[in-house]
Amino acid sequence: MRVALPHDLGREEVRRRLNDRSHEIVDYIPGGMADVEMDWVEEDRMALHITAMNQTVTGHIDVYEEQVVFEVQLPGMLSFVEPAIEKAIRNNGQKMLAAPK
Numbered sequence: 001m002r003v004a005l006p007h008d009l010g011r012e013e014v015r016r017r018l019n020d021r022s023h024e025i026v027d028y029i030p031g032g033m034a035d036v037e038m039d040w041v042e043e044d045r046m047a048l049h050i051t052a053m054n055q056t057v058t059g060h061i062d063v064y065e066e067q068v069v070f071e072v073q074l075p076g077m078l079s080f081v082e083p084a085i086e087k088a089i090r091n092n093g094q095k096m097l098a099a100p101k
Helices: 011-028 076-097
Strands: 002-006 035-042 045-052 055-063 067-073
Touching: 002 076, 011 035, 011 045, 011 055, 011 076, 055 076, 067 076
Parallel strands: none
Antiparallel strands: 002 067, 035 045, 045 055, 055 067
């Protein structure tokens, strides 16, 4: 699954905001019992490894000059919830990129 979010922040600012707010990802996963691991594997790519409800989801976030792209590989058992996950990524991804209050 691939979800692109446009922005006008520039790469450096997006990386800073993702760093500052990446801990919030666990709050966006239903049930609150998720183990989320994130790490910058390249300057503009953050790897994701999420385990929840006995399922593992892997993916990455790529930062481009005018968009951020979330790519997630869903296990077969979760493919039926892809529309809900895409909606959550769109809504919560925008929150993560928003200016801090």
